[in-house]
Amino acid sequence: MAALTFQPRPRLSVLARLAVLLAVGLWGQTTAGAYDTTVCGRTAYTIPSNNMTFNADAWNPDVKGFQCISVQDSPPAFAATWSWSSNPGMVHSYPHVKLMAPGLPTPLSNISALVLSAQWSMGPGPTPRPALVVDHDGLANHGTSANVAFDLFLDRNVANARSEQTAETEVMIWVGRFGYAEPLGFDANMEKTCFTQTVGDAEFVLYQGQNERGTDVLSWVATANHTNFAAEVSPLLQFLWRKGLVSAGSHLGLVEFGSEAYHSDGIVTFAASEFDMHLVTGAAPNLAVGDLPAECSRAASTNPPQWLLSSASVVSATLLYLIS
Numbered sequence: 001m002a003a004l005t006f007q008p009r010p011r012l013s014v015l016a017r018l019a020v021l022l023a024v025g026l027w028g029q030t031t032a033g034a035y036d037t038t039v040c041g042r043t044a045y046t047i048p049s050n051n052m053t054f055n056a057d058a059w060n061p062d063v064k065g066f067q068c069i070s071v072q073d074s075p076p077a078f079a080a081t082w083s084w085s086s087n088p089g090m091v092h093s094y095p096h097v098k099l100m101a102p103g104l105p106t107p108l109s110n111i112s113a114l115v116l117s118a119q120w121s122m123g124p125g126p127t128p129r130p131a132l133v134v135d136h137d138g139l140a141n142h143g144t145s146a147n148v149a150f151d152l153f154l155d156r157n158v159a160n161a162r163s164e165q166t167a168e169t170e171v172m173i174w175v176g177r178f179g180y181a182e183p184l185g186f187d188a189n190m191e192k193t194c195f196t197q198t199v200g201d202a203e204f205v206l207y208q209g210q211n212e213r214g215t216d217v218l219s220w221v222a223t224a225n226h227t228n229f230a231a232e233v234s235p236l237l238q239f240l241w242r243k244g245l246v247s248a249g250s251h252l253g254l255v256e257f258g259s260e261a262y263h264s265d266g267i268v269t270f271a272a273s274e275f276d277m278h279l280v281t282g283a284a285p286n287l288a289v290g291d292l293p294a295e296c297s298r299a300a301s302t303n304p305p306q307w308l309l310s311s312a313s314v315v316s317a318t319l320l321y322l323i324s
C-alpha cells in the first residue's frame with residue numbers, strides 16, 4: 001500500500017495573489033465610475049454613509065478559484081469578479097448586496113407591496129460591462145454557470161429571520177440563469193406546466209427543494225434573463241403562504257441581491273447598479289395568485305391555515321403601485 005503523502009493545499013497563497021492582481025486590475029481598468037473598495041473571499045464591506053453592506057461571500061470556495069467584489073459608494077454599485085474552474089455542480093460564492101428597507105422584519109401577511117429592482121451585466125474578463133450588457137458568447141466560451149438572484153430569508157421567529165444561517169426558509173427570485181445553474185428541485189418537465197406566476201413583464205416558474213443545512217428553498221426562476229428588473233413581487237410571496245407552501249406566520253427578515261457563481265473556466269465579472277427594495281407594510285391585499293394546479297398538489301405539504309380561509313373575503317385592500 002502506497003503511503004499517503006500530504007499535499008498542503010495552495011488555496012490561500014493563490015487566492016491572495018489573485019486578489020491583489022485583481023484589485024490592481026480593477027483599479028487600473030475602471031475609469032468612469034471607479035470603485036472605492038475591493039474585498040475578496042468571505043469579507044464584507046459597508047458603505048460608511050448609509051450602512052449598505054456588500055459581501056464577496058465565497059462560502060464554499062474551491063482550490064481552483066477566487067471571488068472578489070468591488071464597491072462604489074455613491075451611487076451604490078458593485079462589480080463581482082470570480083473564477084471557479086472545478087466542481088461545476090456546486091455554488092461556490094454569492095457576491096451580493098444586502099438591500100435595506102425600514103419595516104423589516106415583517107410578517108408575510110403584513111406585506112402590502114414589495115418592489116425589487118436591479119440592473120446588471122455579465123461577461124468574461126475582469127472589466128465590468130455597462131449596465132444591461134451580457135456577453136452571451138463570451139460566457140458560453142468560458143462554460144460559465146451562474147445565476148442572478150434576489151435571496152429572501154424567512155422564519156416564524158423574528159430574530160432567526162434576520163440571518164442566512166438561522167432562517168428556516170429561503171425564497172429565491174432568479175432573474176438570470178446561465179449554463180447549468182439549476183435551482184434546488186429543478187425538474188425540466190415542470191417548466192411552464194406548474195406553479196407559474198407573472199409579475200411585471202417577467203414569468204416565473206417555482207421549484208422546491210432543501211439545501212444541505214436542511215433549509216427549505218423555494219425558487220421562482222424567470223423564463224428569460226431580465227437585466228433591467230423592476231417588479232412588485234409580493235404575488236410571488238403570497239402564492240407561497242396562501243397555498244401553505246410556507247408558514248403564513250413567517251417573517252421576512254433579510255433580502256439580498258447578487259449572483260450565485262457555480263463554474264467558469266476563466267474570469268467572469270458580474271456588475272450591478274440601481275438595486276433597490278421598497279417595502280410597503282400593512283395588511284396584504286388578497287391578490288389573484290392562481291390556483292394550485294392539480295398536477296402539483298404533491299408539492300403542497302400543508303393546507304392553508306383555517307384563519308386564512310375564513311378571513312380571505314374580509315381582506316380587500318387595493319394595490320395600486322406604480323414603478324417609475
Ligand SMILES: *[C@@H]1O[C@H](CO)[C@@H](O)[C@H](O)[C@H]1NC(C)=O
Nearest residue numbers: 046047048049050051052100
Ligand atoms: C450605521 O450603523 C451604526 C451601528 O448600528 C449606527 O450607529 C449608525 O447610526 C448607522 N449609520 C447610518 C448612516 O445609518
Ligand SMILES: *[C@@H]1O[C@H](CO)[C@@H](O)[C@H](O)[C@H]1NC(C)=O
Nearest residue numbers: 136177178179222223224225
Ligand atoms: C440567459 O442567457 C443565456 C445565454 O447567455 C441562455 O443560455 C439562457 O437560457 C438565458 N436564461 C434564460 C432563463 O432564458
Ligand SMILES: *[C@@H]1O[C@H](CO)[C@@H](O)[C@H](O)[C@H]1NC(C)=O
Nearest residue numbers: 105106107110280281282283
Ligand atoms: C403591519 O404594518 C402596519 C402598517 O405599516 C404596522 O403599523 C404594523 O406594526 C405591522 N405589524 C406587524 C406585526 O409588523
